[in-house]
Amino acid sequence: MTFDPHESGSVRLLGNARRGFAGTVHALKGGNAESSLSAAELESRLIELGFVEGAHVEVLHEGLIGRDPIAVRVENITVAVRRREAMAVVVI
Amino acid sequence: MEAALYNIVLVGTPNSGKTSLFNALTGSRQKVANYPGVTVERKQGFFVTPRGRQVSLIDLPGTYSLRGRSPDEEITRDVVLGRAKGETLPELVLCVADATNLRLAIRLVLEMKHTGRPMVLALNMFDIAKRRGVTVDVPALSAALGIPVVTSIAVRKGGTDELLQLTDTIAAKSAEAARENDWRPHSVAELRATQREADRIIKETVSLPARPDTWTARVDSVVLHPVFGLAILATILFVMFQAVFAWAQPVMELIAGGFELLGQWVQATLPAGLLQSFIQNGVISGVGSVIVFLPQIIIIFLFILLLEDFGYMARAAFLMDRIMGGAGLHGRAFIPLLSSFACAIPGIMATRVIDNRRDRLTTILIAPLMTCSARIPVYTLIISAFIPAKQVWGWINLQGLVMFGLYVVGITSAMAVSALIKFFMWRDDAPAPFMLELPDYKLPRLRSIAIGIYTRAMMFLQRAGTTIFAMMVLIWFLASFPQPPVGATDPGIDYSLAAIIGRFIEPVLAPLGFNWQIAVALIPGMAAREVAVAALGTVYSIEGGKEAAEQIGQVLATKWSLATALSLLAWYIFAPQCASTLAVIKRETGGWRWMWITFFYMLALAYAASLITYNIARSFGAG
Numbered sequence: 001m002t003f004d005p006h007e008s009g010s011v012r013l014l015g016n017a018r019r020g021f022a023g024t025v026h027a028l029k030g031g032n033a034e035s036s037l038s039a040a041e042l043e044s045r046l047i048e049l050g051f052v053e054g055a056h057v058e059v060l061h062e063g064l065i066g067r068d069p070i071a072v073r074v075e076n077i078t079v080a081v082r083r084r085e086a087m088a089v090v091v092i
Numbered sequence: 093m094e095a096a097l098y099n100i101v102l103v104g105t106p107n108s109g110k111t112s113l114f115n116a117l118t119g120s121r122q123k124v125a126n127y128p129g130v131t132v133e134r135k136q137g138f139f140v141t142p143r144g145r146q147v148s149l150i151d152l153p154g155t156y157s158l159r160g161r162s163p164d165e166e167i168t169r170d171v172v173l174g175r176a177k178g179e180t181l182p183e184l185v186l187c188v189a190d191a192t193n194l195r196l197a198i199r200l201v202l203e204m205k206h207t208g209r210p211m212v213l214a215l216n217m218f219d220i221a222k223r224r225g226v227t228v229d230v231p232a233l234s235a236a237l238g239i240p241v242v243t244s245i246a247v248r249k250g251g252t253d254e255l256l257q258l259t260d261t262i263a264a265k266s267a268e269a270a271r272e273n274d275w276r277p278h279s280v281a282e283l284r285a286t287q288r289e290a291d292r293i294i295k296e297t298v299s300l301p302a303r304p305d306t307w308t309a310r311v312d313s314v315v316l317h318p319v320f321g322l323a324i325l326a327t328i329l330f331v332m333f334q335a336v337f338a339w340a341q342p343v344m345e346l347i348a349g350g351f352e353l354l355g356q357w358v359q360a361t362l363p364a365g366l367l368q369s370f371i372q373n374g375v376i377s378g379v380g381s382v383i384v385f386l387p388q389i390i391i392i393f394l395f396i397l398l399l400e401d402f403g404y405m406a407r408a409a410f411l412m413d414r415i416m417g418g419a420g421l422h423g424r425a426f427i428p429l430l431s432s433f434a435c436a437i438p439g440i441m442a443t444r445v446i447d448n449r450r451d452r453l454t455t456i457l458i459a460p461l462m463t464c465s466a467r468i469p470v471y472t473l474i475i476s477a478f479i480p481a482k483q484v485w486g487w488i489n490l491q492g493l494v495m496f497g498l499y500v501v502g503i504t505s506a507m508a509v510s511a512l513i514k515f516f517m518w519r520d521d522a523p524a525p526f527m528l529e530l531p532d533y534k535l536p537r538l539r540s541i542a543i544g545i546y547t548r549a550m551m552f553l554q555r556a557g558t559t560i561f562a563m564m565v566l567i568w569f570l571a572s573f574p575q576p577p578v579g580a581t582d583p584g585i586d587y588s589l590a591a592i593i594g595r596f597i598e599p600v601l602a603p604l605g606f607n608w609q610i611a612v613a614l615i616p617g618m619a620a621r622e623v624a625v626a627a628l629g630t631v632y633s634i635e636g637g638k639e640a641a642e643q644i645g646q647v648l649a650t651k652w653s654l655a656t657a658l659s660l661l662a663w664y665i666f667a668p669q670c671a672s673t674l675a676v677i678k679r680e681t682g683g684w685r686w687m688w689i690t691f692f693y694m695l696a697l698a699y700a701a702s703l704i705t706y707n708i709a710r711s712f713g714a715g
Contacts, residue, residue, distance in 0.1 A: 028280075036448070036522040040280050045527055047283045048156040050195050052291070060309075064318035065414040069423070069526055071316055076300060077193050078312070078530040080410040080423075085525045 351380030374568030420514025
């Protein structure tokens with residue numbers, strides 16, 4: 001099951017968000033990311049780092065090459081993820 | 093009544109201050125070993141409670157859940173569940189949480205409750221939390237979690253008193269508190285549900301300040317800046333390598349002077365003969381020439397420990413992820429590779445933080461190419477003998493610059509090897525994910541830095557006292573026997589076993605510009621790289637008498653051409669000259685295969701690099 005990021009104007013994928021973006025986690029869609037992890041494993045790891053629905057997120061920093069990876073504030077901690085994996089996080 | 097040892101294990105998320113709490117409770121009463129069959133470090137410490145109960149405390153690797161995705165996390169799970177070989181089921185699980193960051197820790201506590209083990213939650217770094225305006229309703233949190241909760245300040249005297257008293261209370265109640273274990277790996281839905289539950293509990297019992305840690309945010313805005321951040325990282329590394337060369341110099345001269353005096357004293361006290369030669373040339377000049385490098389090793393560990401404690405290492409991984417990704421490496425490989433600058437052994441062991449086997453193997457294969465501290469003696473000796481100590485562009489020491497260059501060559505070739513491995517073996521696979529918490533910055537604690545440096549310095553001195561000493565005795569023996577015939581005119585060593593062995597190998601190494609003395613030194617150098625320097629010291633001091641031992645660098649400058657010196661430097665960038673590293677590779681990869689691959693690829697690189705360097709240098713007239 002994939003998610004169409006264009007179905008709503010305000011809904012998008014964290015993997016596409018630019019520095020300065022702030023919002024909340026809407027859903028986790030492990031299948032959205034072309035990760036080497038299975039969808040379930042990727043979702044598990046994201047939850048263990050605090051990405052659950054409703055959590056406040058903000059993109060604080062971007063890497064030099066391809067603006068990747070990104071440093072994301074998730075509630076009160078900062079997590080570094082690659083954009084590839086961040087595609088699994090649907091944000092509003 | 094004689095009380096049995098009470099077993100407590102320490103569990104917590106990474107960066108929860110687990111290790112500082114462990115140090116605070118146990119002080120120096122620590123035992124570091126490995127779990128049987130795996131190379132996960134097992135840290136056990138001991139302490140006595142106020143009521144006199146003897147406690148064994150085990151510091152488990154940090155984890156976000158009990159699912160066990162890496163060897164480290166599997167150990168944590170197995171020990172908590174009493175499944176680990178040779179471990180008793182813990183009587184108490186001590187969960188540690190960073191009081192400023194409770195979300196993930198509370199989720200872990202809720203998951204751990206399923207194991208049925210009696211548990212205590214310690215809210216660590218409570219002082220920092222208070223200062224930031226975090227308030228915790230401790231009784232309410234304890235009621236919500238159904239376990240005792242205490243606050244602790246690991247880094248302050250008396251900061252663990254409450255925890256110690258609670259331990260006594262719980263231990264007195266015996267094992268009745270234990271319940272059935274109904275833990276099983278959580279599904280995605282269960283993980284989500286426990287995180288929601290944790291968030292609900294936090295909302296009811298913890299009030300967070302409106303503003304987060306502004307200091308960390310401010311530092312990060314510079315340190316994680318795509319351009320300035322990388323410039324800062326490069327500067328830190330550059331200063332580190334300059335420091336290793338420049339700051340250590342006065343202390344090293346002091347140590348060298350001390351050994352020289354000792355040698356002179358031995359020469360003056362003992363009658364001339366074999367015993368004098370053994371003590372002066374074999375023991376003092378051999379072991380002394382290695383111990384001289386202790387200041388440099390302390391400096392490099394000081395930098396690494398400081399950066400780790402400060403919280404910078406995770407930032408470095410963030411900055412380097414894509415750059416290393418270009419070479420087929422994982423961002424997390426940065427930490428093991430940086431540790432490899434101190435020594436490849438802890439570096440290779442640190443690769444277990446990489447959960448993907450493919451990425452882990454690549455990192456292990458290239459870790460020995462990072463210039464470890466054992467190469468410093470070799471580099472320093474040759475550089476100080478052949479490179480003039482002048483200033484370039486006014487402020488850069490040329491010797492330091494050459495040193496930096498050697499490090500750069502090591503790093504570049506590691507990246508190239510990694511890229512080749514990826515290209516030939518794992519071209520089509522998607523890269524493993526990079527997900528890493530960037531902890532808040534913390535001021536490094538003097539005490540934990542001191543404990544860290546102390547244990548590393550002792551390890552080095554122990555090596556100097558055992559492996560290196562044994563090798564030096566062997567070298568001295570080979571260089572001294574058989575004794576020269578009566579009336580011989582050449583130096584005594586020319587008649588020795590060392591000369592015979594050296595001349596036997598010499599033809600293979602001659603194209604690299606190595607003479608037989610170097611060939612002799614390279615053999616014991618297999619045990620540990622730095623022994624090569626000591627071996628050269630012994631070979632040349634036996635050859636040249638007392639004066640040579642004092643100024644080995646000057647002797648080399650007259651005996652070797654610049655091309656030979658550069659060729660030996662090139663050799664040492666690549667040569668797999670360290671038996672312990674190879675042994676660790678075998679253990680970590682679970683077989684001989686990767687060890688031999690490492691050995692032969694590095695040997696081939698070393699030979700090729702030396703051959704090229706020697707011939708280029710000669711064509712420029714340095715032969």
